[in-house]
Amino acid sequence: MTIPNTEIRDMFDQVADLLELKGENPFRVRAYREAARVISGFSEQVEKLVKGGGDLTAYRGIGKDLAGKIQEIVETGSLKQLEELKAQIPESLLELLQIPELGPKKIAALHKELGVKTLADLKQAVEAGRVSTLKGFGKKSEQKILESIGRTKKAGGKRMLISDVEPYATALEQYLKDQPGVKQVAVAGSYRRGKETIGDLDILATCGEGDEEQVMDAFVRFEDARDTIAHGKTKSSVRLRSGLQVDLRIVPEESYGAALHYFTGSKAHNIAVRKLGIDRKYKINEYGVHDGENRIAGRTEEDVYAAVGLAFIEPELRENMGEIEAAQENRQPGLITLNEIRGDLHAHTSRTDGRNTLLEMAEAARDLGYEYLAITDHSQKVAMAGGMTEKDLREHMQRIDAVNEQVEGITLLKGIECDILAEGTLDLPDTVLKDLDLVICSVHYYQRLSREDQIKRVLRAMDSPYCQILGHPTARLINTREPIDIDLEKIIEAARERGVVLELNAQPDRLDLPHNYCKMAAELGVKIALNTDSHSIEGLKRMKGGVTEARRGWLTKADVINTRPLGDMLAMLRKR
DNA sequence: GCCGTTTTCGGCCCGACTGTTTTCAGTCG
Numbered sequence: 001m002t003i004p005n006t007e008i009r010d011m012f013d014q015v016a017d018l019l020e021l022k023g024e025n026p027f028r029v030r031a032y033r034e035a036a037r038v039i040s041g042f043s044e045q046v047e048k049l050v051k052g053g054g055d056l057t058a059y060r061g062i063g064k065d066l067a068g069k070i071q072e073i074v075e076t077g078s079l080k081q082l083e084e085l086k087a088q089i090p091e092s093l094l095e096l097l098q099i100p101e102l103g104p105k106k107i108a109a110l111h112k113e114l115g116v117k118t119l120a121d122l123k124q125a126v127e128a129g130r131v132s133t134l135k136g137f138g139k140k141s142e143q144k145i146l147e148s149i150g151r152t153k154k155a156g157g158k159r160m161l162i163s164d165v166e167p168y169a170t171a172l173e174q175y176l177k178d179q180p181g182v183k184q185v186a187v188a189g190s191y192r193r194g195k196e197t198i199g200d201l202d203i204l205a206t207c208g209e210g211d212e213e214q215v216m217d218a219f220v221r222f223e224d225a226r227d228t229i230a231h232g233k234t235k236s237s238v239r240l241r242s243g244l245q246v247d248l249r250i251v252p253e254e255s256y257g258a259a260l261h262y263f264t265g266s267k268a269h270n271i272a273v274r275k276l277g278i279d280r281k282y283k284i285n286e287y288g289v290h291d292g293e294n295r296i297a298g299r300t301e302e303d304v305y306a307a308v309g310l311a312f313i314e315p316e317l318r319e320n321m322g323e324i325e326a327a328q329e330n331r332q333p334g335l336i337t338l339n340e341i342r343g344d345l346h347a348h349t350s351r352t353d354g355r356n357t358l359l360e361m362a363e364a365a366r367d368l369g370y371e372y373l374a375i376t377d378h379s380q381k382v383a384m385a386g387g388m389t390e391k392d393l394r395e396h397m398q399r400i401d402a403v404n405e406q407v408e409g410i411t412l413l414k415g416i417e418c419d420i421l422a423e424g425t426l427d428l429p430d431t432v433l434k435d436l437d438l439v440i441c442s443v444h445y446y447q448r449l450s451r452e453d454q455i456k457r458v459l460r461a462m463d464s465p466y467c468q469i470l471g472h473p474t475a476r477l478i479n480t481r482e483p484i485d486i487d488l489e490k491i492i493e494a495a496r497e498r499g500v501v502l503e504l505n506a507q508p509d510r511l512d513l514p515h516n517y518c519k520m521a522a523e524l525g526v527k528i529a530l531n532t533d534s535h536s537i538e539g540l541k542r543m544k545g546g547v548t549e550a551r552r553g554w555l556t557k558a559d560v561i562n563t564r565p566l567g568d569m570l571a572m573l574r575k576r
Numbered sequence: 577g578c579c580g581t582t583t584t585c586g587g588c589c590c591g592a593c594t595g596t597t598t599t600c601a602g603t604c605g
Contacts, residue, residue, distance in 0.1 A: 016595085061577095101602095141595070232593055285589085312585080
């Protein structure tokens with residue numbers, strides 16, 4: 001039996017939810033949540049760690065008891081404690097936690113006093129006016145609950161892709177900057193950390209003294225705001241028409257850095273930094289670092305970190321996954337930047353499913369300042385996209401040569417995105433692959449193979465000396481399609497042995513290889529190709545999102561092959 | 577349930593807003 005980390009994480013989260021509904025010690029609840037978080041950040045499989053006799057208690061947040069429970073899950077596939085809790089508390093109560101106004105205490109009251117078990121029960125109880133008879137509930141609560149029930153059914157509170165959120169973030173930032181009295185505006189939160197998906201936008205502002213109220217008034221009047229969730233002097237929240245929630249906080253200028261740090265998070269990172277403050281007898285909040293009555297830091301983020309003995313930590317690293325220790329020991333990675341990218345190694349043209357011609361793509365890449373662009377159209381298996389046979393590909397190679405003659409200032413590389421077939425063989429014969437500059441091998445079909453078959457298949461493809469880059473290794477589509485069932489640790493190990501480069505595909509809904517595995521790959525010396533997988537000239541500009549994911553994966557210029565000049569980059573590809 | 581040169585008990589990050597209160601609990605981030 002195989003238990004993915006995500007399943008262990010979900011079980012612990014469920015235990016935490018159920019314990020909370022039971023009114024258990026909140027710190028005990030927190031321990032389960034923390035363990036769930038730590039597990040989800042693992043870049044190796046917990047199951048493998050346990051079976052290999054690894055010591056889970058070495059990880060912060062996992063003690064003897066929880067290590068035992070993880071072992072139980074790995075060995076039996078279930079957790080007795082969770083089953084017992086489910087027997088005591090109706091599992092359907094968990095769905096009530098999705099309603100914004102309801103937390104564990106209120107749900108417990110609804111359950112105990114009114115016998116509410118499901119969303120449907122709750123709706124009935126509200127409509128019958130029974131909810132407002134309870135202590136702590138009133139007419140307004142009933143109203144809000146009813147609205148929220150309608151909403152969870154429609155939108156489901158899904159997190160949005162960061163690329164979809166960007167236009168809102170930019171527009172709001174500009175709108176607020178244009179308001180009279182406003183001095184500084186920054187989008188903080190998971191947006192600033194560059195997470196793949198965004199739950200809500202956190203915006204921070206400073207303004208002239210006395211201007212707070214008019215700024216807040218302007219904020220809730222933002223033209224795209226659908227309704228106001230909260231409207232205070234220093235904190236307000238609105239929901240945009242798209243369903244995206246936006247919070248605005250206004251702080252004094254001398255607190256800007258502390259607040260920016262605080263609202264950038266992550267929560268786990270902040271807690272760890274605050275603990276360092278406590279060690280020094282400081283209190284850290286969004287207004288500054290305080291030594292008794294005195295504020296000793298807070299104007300900039302650098303001040304805040306310095307106050308607790310840390311070098312500045314890049315927002316993308318702030319997940320309490322080792323960055324604090326790294327900053328203490330001054331061994332922070334010099335994260336890769338967009339302007340270090342010298343070329344793009346994955347692009348499609350109108351020959352298959354792209355929208356632009358070879359020439360247009362070449363000129364667009366040159367205009368981005370690139371030195372090279374690999375043309376990697378699809379192979380024959382991808383018939384829907386006009387995938388190429390050997391003969392087609394040879395003709396395409398000639399056209400690429402012709403464009404290289406024609407265009408100055410950029411080199412087009414002759415490549416292919418060659419499909420990995422069901423059995424792990426490649427979609428085109430070696431006789432043509434050997435004449436290319438670059439071969440990317442990718443999984444597009446047969447995504448539902450068993451874990452065992454999937455691993456076998458991809459490893460077999462990687463055995464081919466022509467497999468130089470493994471394209472979008474998990475094949476995930478964020479919010480749309482689960483990753484294929486595969487042991488990435490094994491794939492990374494195989495890449496190291498064979499000299500295969502792993503792709504970090506920058507498409508906003510792929511970001512594949514995911515950042516935690518990028519980190520693992522780099523630690524093992526496996527190189528990454530940071531590619532846009534463009535299907536148009538606009539697509540070439542999506543490199544930025546890939547760089548952000550790479551930064552979240554602690555990657556430096558040295559880890560990414562397309563930061564090198566053409567000759568050096570080619571020399572890093574597997575020989576064949 | 578975790579954790580530890582303030583160690584094996586007794587702490588555990590911190591504050592704003594809302595609704596229902598009449599001084600505060602619950603929720604959220």
